[in-house]
Amino acid sequence: AKEADVFMVAPASANVIGKLAHGIADDMLTTTFMACTCPKIISPAMNTRMYENPITQDNLKILEHYGMEVIRPASGYLACGDTGAGKMPEPETLFEYILRTVGYPKDMAGKKVLITAGPTREAIDPVRYITNHSTGKMGYAIAKAAAYRGAQVTMVTGPVSIKPPMFVKVVPIESAEDMFQAVTERSEWADIIIKAAAVADYRPATVSSEKIKKSDDQMSIGLERTQDILGYLGAHKRDGQFLCGFAMETQDLLENASQKLKKKNADMIVANNLKVTGAGFAGDTNVVTLITENGAEEQELMSKEEVAGVILDKIMEKIG
Ligand code: CTP
Numbered sequence: 667a668k669e670a671d672v673f674m675v676a677p678a679s680a681n682v683i684g685k686l687a688h689g690i691a692d693d694m695l696t697t698t699f700m701a702c703t704c705p706k707i708i709s710p711a712m713n714t715r716m717y718e719n720p721i722t723q724d725n726l727k728i729l730e731h732y733g734m735e736v737i738r739p740a741s742g743y744l745a746c747g748d749t750g751a752g753k754m755p756e757p758e759t760l761f762e763y764i765l766r767t768v769g770y771p772k773d774m775a776g777k778k779v780l781i782t783a784g785p786t787r788e789a790i791d792p793v794r795y796i797t798n799h800s801t802g803k804m805g806y807a808i809a810k811a812a813a814y815r816g817a818q819v820t821m822v823t824g825p826v827s828i829k830p831p832m833f834v835k836v837v838p839i840e841s842a843e844d845m846f847q848a849v850t851e852r853s854e855w856a857d858i859i860i861k862a863a864a865v866a867d868y869r870p871a872t873v874s875s876e877k878i879k880k881s882d883d884q885m886s887i888g889l890e891r892t893q894d895i896l897g898y899l900g901a902h903k904r905d906g907q908f909l910c911g912f913a914m915e916t917q918d919l920l921e922n923a924s925q926k927l928k929k930k931n932a933d934m935i936v937a938n939n940l941k942v943t944g945a946g947f948a949g950d951t952n953v954v955t956l957i958t959e960n961g962a963e964e965q966e967l968m969s970k971e972e973v974a975g976v977i978l979d980k981i982m983e984k985i986g
Contacts, residue, residue: 667701671768675699676737677711677754680722687725705767706734709760714750737763762832766814773982775816780856781809782849782863782895784824786842790887791874798864799947802826804912805862807974809834812858815978820856822848824863842866842892849895853902858981860910861896862936864947868892900931908985910977913937913957914946923957933984934958936977956980 675682675695682695686708691697699706708729710717717739726736737760740753754760783805787795802823810831813819820835822845830836837852839845842865853859868889878885896911903909911932913923916939923937935957938945944967945953952973955964958980965976 667698670702670704672705672707672764673699673702674707674709674760674764676707676709676760678708680710680712680716680719683708683710683722683725683729687728707737707760707763707767708734709737709754709763710739710752711754712739712752713744713746714748714752717752735763735767759832766833770811770814770816772816774812774978777812777817777857778855779809779812779817779819779858779860780849780852781805781812781819781821781860782823782845782865783809783821784826785864786824786845786866786892787840788842788866788869788892789840789873790870791876791878793877796866796868796870798866800824800826800864801947802828803947803950803970804952804973805860806831807970808860808862808977811971811974811978817858820852822852822863842869842895846893846895846898850898853899854904856907858908858910858985859899860977860981861899862912864914865895866892867894894930896932897930903931906985908933908981910934910936910981914940916940919955920957920962923955924962927957927959934977934980937962958984 685696686699691700716722730736737755739751740755741751742753743749744752784802785798785800787797789795806828809819809821813831813833820837822837822839824839837848839848845865869892871888871890899909909932911926911930913926913935915922915937919937919939923935927935937955937957938952940946942953944951950970951967952970953967954973955962
């Protein structure tokens with residue numbers, strides 16, 4: 667009891683929850699629990715009607731009142747044969763709760779963070795679209811790190827194949843226009859905005875409502891500009907808001923990225939050179955340079971998780 671950094675009760679039965687809520691310590695589990703001063707997490711698992719019983723619900727509220735975290739049970743087929751809420755979540759899910767509790771500093775508690783991630787899709791016709799190679803890994807890693815460091819995180823994401831992190835509010839979108847709407851609706855709310863998405867700069871000027879049939883001639887698609895979301899956010903930045911953009915370049919990295927910082931009125935640009943080994947879209951690593959008004963700081967090759975940490979450290983340092 668003295669050594670534990672975190673105490674999780676999983677599965678927590680209605681009986682144990684009742685005892686813990688009322689200070690009954692009459693066995694190994696409940697006495698140890700009472701003697702522990704570390705953060706405590708309860709994962710209720712029981713029959714649906716037992717879980718929904720107002721007595722159990724009141725007991726869970728008492729545990730929350732004492733500062734414990736209660737994990738909502740999953741729904742599904744239960745051991746008793748009923749189907750409904752009451753299943754213990756998967757061990758991987760429970761592990762994420764533990765990780766969030768003890769694995770990260772809580773230096774971003776109280777901060778509201780809006781993150782964009784992934785590619786956009788610009789429709790040509792009902793079958794085809796224009797997109798890019800973004801996997802969403804970088805934006806998802808930042809969203810996870812910010813949430814685990816205590817921030818309230820909303821992530822506006824284009825279609826990707828990876829799972830969104832837990833503890834993050836996810837807003838799925840498809841096109842650059844969808845992303846513009848979703849981001850500008852929420853931008854006033856955010857203390858920190860991080861634009862990791864690879865947004866299309868152009869979209870087909872007309873979208874065919876029917877599938878375009880091939881012919882023997884050459885064919886071309888007329889394109890028009892999309893809204894520059896980062897540029898818009900920079901022009902409408904509210905007091906105290908921190909705006910971080912990304913720049914993916916293949917040449918003149920520092921010069922191009924520094925220009926973006928000024929032109930878009932951003933507070934920081936995370937620049938990477940697609941041609942450097944270990945940088946860019948597909949892999950699990952990145953090599954970035956953080957550009958602010960005070961200059962450029964080149965970082966070494968790191969995992970995208972580590973890069974996420976470095977980006978958030980820098981932002982927290984800048985906003986004090
Ligand atoms: N971005 C955006 N809205 C767009 C396009 C890009 O908000 N319509 C954001 C990206 O999320 C990223 C940054 O702007 O944070 C990238 O800047 P951008 O000038 O679009 O980069 P490139 O498209 O690479 O620009 P250029 O073609 O001038 O190199």
